[in-house]
Amino acid sequence: MHTNMKTYLFSLALSASSLMCFAQANISPAKKQSKTIAITGATIHVGNGTVIENGTLLFGNGKIIAVAASGQAPQGDVVSIDAGGKHIYPGFIAATTNLGLTEIEAVKATLDFAEIGDYNSHIRSIVAYNTDSKVPATLRSNGVLMAQPTPQGGIISGSSSVVQLDAWNWEDAALKKDDAMHMSWPTTPRFRGYGRPQVTAEVQAERTQSAINQLTSFFAEAKAYAEMGKPEVINTRFEAMKPVFTGAEKLFIGAESQKDIVNAVNFAKKFGITPVITGADEAYLIIDFLKANNITLVVKQPHALPNNNDDDVNMPYKNAAILANAGLNVVLSIDGYWQQRNLPFMAGTVTAWGLDKEKALATITLNAAKAMGTDKTTGSIEVGKDATFFVSAGDALDMKTNKVEQAFIQGRAINLDNLHKQLDKKFSDKYAAEK
């Protein structure tokens, strides 16, 4: 490393913190950025599809001040970090996850993401988001620095919020509270093809239609309620719907089949809303429709099995590339919470199967930020945005080369230690000592 003295000190501090082996409980959120920092010599993957070779990234007070291809560190009272040969990425964003809302899948006491009831527009994930969960630290180590904790279940599940993953409490964590309302388009469950369906297809279709009717009434009444100056009786569910109609809060609708997607989009449009569609398995069959309606898609992980026996065995790998290459705004997601540390590799898979690498990066950075309405401050390495990014020794979209060495959230140099590294160290030390 060719660095000046200040950089040297700074690096030392960083590595010291990672060597000290704190217990998980001692992995404290980092302090506010005090000095302006310049990182030089890195390949900067901006997140908007472009790359800056040998770039310099200057940030202070938690914000990006300059991004340049000069390769030259600015002078003055600036801490300079040489990242020659390394890569800088905007912090990855985990969309539609139950991160922080659950700790252990099989332990009911830790499940805080699915409330009782079908119309839970008043339910808010942010208040249950657990900053002391052991999981986020394991994600940060792979470059995932932000997330959208999202409620699940029912027809309207409630509001997600966007958080950064280095915080004392959920208020600190929140980047945008109640960014989106989440709902699932009523659909007929798929017959397993073995054994007897519980009810006939006709009954199922009726149930689905009845759910759609109820949903339509709910939206219609909520909209009328929103237009009332002062309702006689406060309805908390309808209150929570107000920002959805004004556009202050986005609407995410889960829909898989082409029919359901079209129905969901047309439904939202009737209420003046352009929805984001999540799931979207059959979106590739109706690309023209989705483009015409300017629909953003949050697609499922490519590491999934094809839906049907007869589908192209590599369809899940190719799906996001087909949609993005057709010009749609695509966000990649992964089901679950601890699994989010594999998010970068999902983008890598999409690259292998047909999407330009920088565009694939956008599916877990800028595209995600746009979908959540946080692109003014996050999602790319551009002037004025939050300095939330990381330095990797190699290509971060490939597990073979992903090596997150430093990460910053709003300019704060975060601790990259986690429970797994600690347990690794604990037992590796044991065996080393016994040798």
Place this chain on the structure above:
Amino acid sequence: MKKLLLAVVLVFYAAILFAQQTTYPVNGSFDTRPGQFAFTNATIVVNSNQTLTNATLLVKGQTIQAVGAGLAVPKGYVIIDAKGKFIYPSLVDAFTGYGLPEAVVQPRGARQSVFVSAKKGAYGWNEAIRPETQVKNIFSVDSKKADDLRKAGFGSVNVINRDGIARGISAAVTLNDGADNNVFLKDQTAANYSFSKGTSSNDYPTSLMGSIALLRQTYYDAQWYGKQKDEYNISLEEFARQQNIPQLFEVDGWANILRADKIGKEFGKQYIIKSTGDEYQRIQEVKATGASLIIPLNFPKAYDVEDPSEARNLTLTQMKAWEMAPANAAALEKAGVKFALTSFGLENTRDFWANIRLAIENGLTEKQALQSITEIPASLLGISDKVGSLEKGKVANFLISSDNLFKKDNIIFENWVQGKRFIINKIDVTDIRGNYNLNIDGVGALTLKITGTSGGSVAAIERIDVDSVKATAALARNGDWVSINFSLKKNPAGNIRLSGFLTAASPLLLKGEAVLPDGTTGRFTAAYKEAAKETQKKEEPKATLAMGPVIYPFGAFGNEVLPKAENVLIKNATVWTNEKEGILQNADVLLENGKIKAVGKNLSAGNARVIDATGKHVTAGIIDEHSHIAGSGGINEGAQSVSAEVRIADIINSEDVNIYRQLAGGVTTSHILHGSANPIGGQSQLIKLRWGKAPEELKFAGADGFIKFALGENVKQSNFGTGARFPVTRMGVEQTFVDEFTRGKEYGKAIAVKGNNVRRDLELDAIVEILKNKRFITCHSYVQSEINMLIHVADSLGFKINTFTHILEGYKIADKMKAHGIAGSTFSDWWAYKNEVAEAIPYNGKIMHNVGITTAFNSDDAEMARHLNQEAGKAVLYGNVPEEEAFKFVTLNPAKMLHIDGQVGSLKAGKDADVVIWSDNPLSIYAKAEKTFVDGAAYWDIEKDALVIKTQQTEKARLIQKMLESKSSGSGTQRAQGVAPRLYNCETLENYSAELNESEHAH
């Protein structure tokens, strides 16, 4: 009053006797009749080889007295002139539930914690083994069902109590009505079996492999029973007693034919197998069983495919099965398989003839068809001396028909059963089919067309030349009386009703009264003009139907011709040898005759096809130590805490699309494990992914046998189950092992001393194999305490643990594993999904590897197995394992722990040609498997895959067109419901029998 009438009829029935003796008293005077009938001038089909023309059949009482041409009719016979008629033996159905109440299966979950039989009496421990059931004790004549079957031409049937795995003895009866005593042909036709536990309330077995194991054990128990004095057991006694009569096994699907036959061969039995009509999908394997089959004619209906978005749900398998099912019988005939046809499974028995004709249109010969519904079922049931052909001394079961039985417009007039006449259609009804000149007073000249069955059942009216009005008419006949009702819509508008009778037979002339819409009456005349044209057209033989090929497997990505081992030189690649040569740059790999011939630089191609692999990477095929693909009927037999007797080998499913999907991820060998619902699970099976081959051909030849053990939350049933099955703590888990191995040792000693006099116990056999180092343990495990525990149990009871699988806390106890030479096969990065993985870390693989343990990454998941190469890449991410070593986590290391590193796992001359060509460094997320060779055959080829997808689309498009045609020609259809993929992992629990029952009732 009604009741009284009914009683009178019954008494009357019972009272007509054909000069036979009876133990039953008669209320009133006896009505004993001679029952002598002579059928003359008939075409008599004696059997499928002999047809007599202008012949006579003499019947006396229940028995055929004589059959022949030019027979003199003795005095005292009622003569029935059957000129122009055909006489056939009545049909025999070898597989029915006739005369029995339907077994009612109570809907229940997979686990009720009913561990042993709740049936009263000294029966066996498991309710699914019920050989004590005797149809003769529970059968009763069912007049309505008998009538249905007789109308289709059946005269006798085999009656099976379709309940349980060992179902007891069936009986053959005629379809005569009257007293139960009078209809028995044979009280013991066959001992019956199936894989479905039916109404049994016991948990065990929950899976197909459990059903197989239970049946196998029952054979041994029955052998042992005769030699012991400790136990009285009606079930075992009956089971043993019924081994020398025909053995009839009901299965669903060809794969279960093979499975049943394998059990039969093990115990020296040749089962007769009732299957479901998909044998054409693996005809050679089915033929090789040597089994005689009983095949249904319930062909699938075409699917509604008019909505393309719905039609997308259909699988190629469903669509092709629709097309090919009617050709199944022809395929069996061509292959030389002996088979009977059954009406079983038809929605309506009356569809029998339409479907048998469809089978004939699809290539079944009439001769074979006749044999399969007469002589063959009779011989399978051992009642050939009584029914199935028309010979002196046999039971007088015969049909009188208008024509060759198999002709479309043939009419069955009468079905005589045991010498008793059952009229199906009136024999002396004049055939009035044809075109007529119809004249109605006040309406004028029309044409009348009478078509249909039974000598005329459908009518149409047309006014020619004037306004060409056409109308269909309702036609009703009562003997010679005919009524016709139609509307011409104008001139006059409204209904015209005709009621008349046959006044002349040649030429046909109908006369009678006509009532016009306004109520005025007049006369009508219909004079025969000519034969109705359509009738003749239908008799024309149909052109051979175009049909797609059989592909292997029978569905998506199947091949007509399987890939063959080829000689290939892969040139200029980066070659990961997994040997001391390490990773070679610009090197070649030569495959020859299914083996690796050479690895090195500048190899000469000889006659081999050269593949330029410049810029690509070549490795050994991936080996998945922990997989649950390619299984049928459940992967867990978890009803008991030990199920060492069950074998994955029994349930390999060669048709699972996940085989192909995983080839696309470079996997060549998979270790198919029992699930983890109990401490000692079942015996596992190693397979190679030879996509398209039959189940037995997937098995990895000569490999050591393994067995699945499990620890922790699953075996304690922490997250499922009733909580009633022992054990529910890790403390109890220990004692399960201690008890089983203690008993296993005692059993082993007893056998060594007493040999065959010891009850053979398949569960303990497996334990003895472990103790003798002939079977090896792979143990599902999570936390360090339980891992340590099993190591101690093994040490104290003298057995070895080969592999800890999952082993997510292996890193905490790696030194102990190392000291015991135990391998570790783990997940790359899974954690947090249950409490016992709260401290699972992705550095686990690295630490175990660094300590010196043979370390692998496995899938336990059909999806993850598609990219195990990239899971290995995570060993680089988490712990900087050198790339070459990391890749061994999914190749050489699992090969070592499965004891197959002599054949696979590295690129070395002499090893199996299981080789993958990758587009990139295989540890990279950017790597794609471009070609996957197994034994030198390229079962996956990314370029060929694109063609396969295209071919598949074309084939589906053709089938959709054909289905649309079928629908427009009036054939029934069904909703286009797809089949959702069924996936198993360690924790999958299901109820095989319950699902079988449900799927049957869904039809």
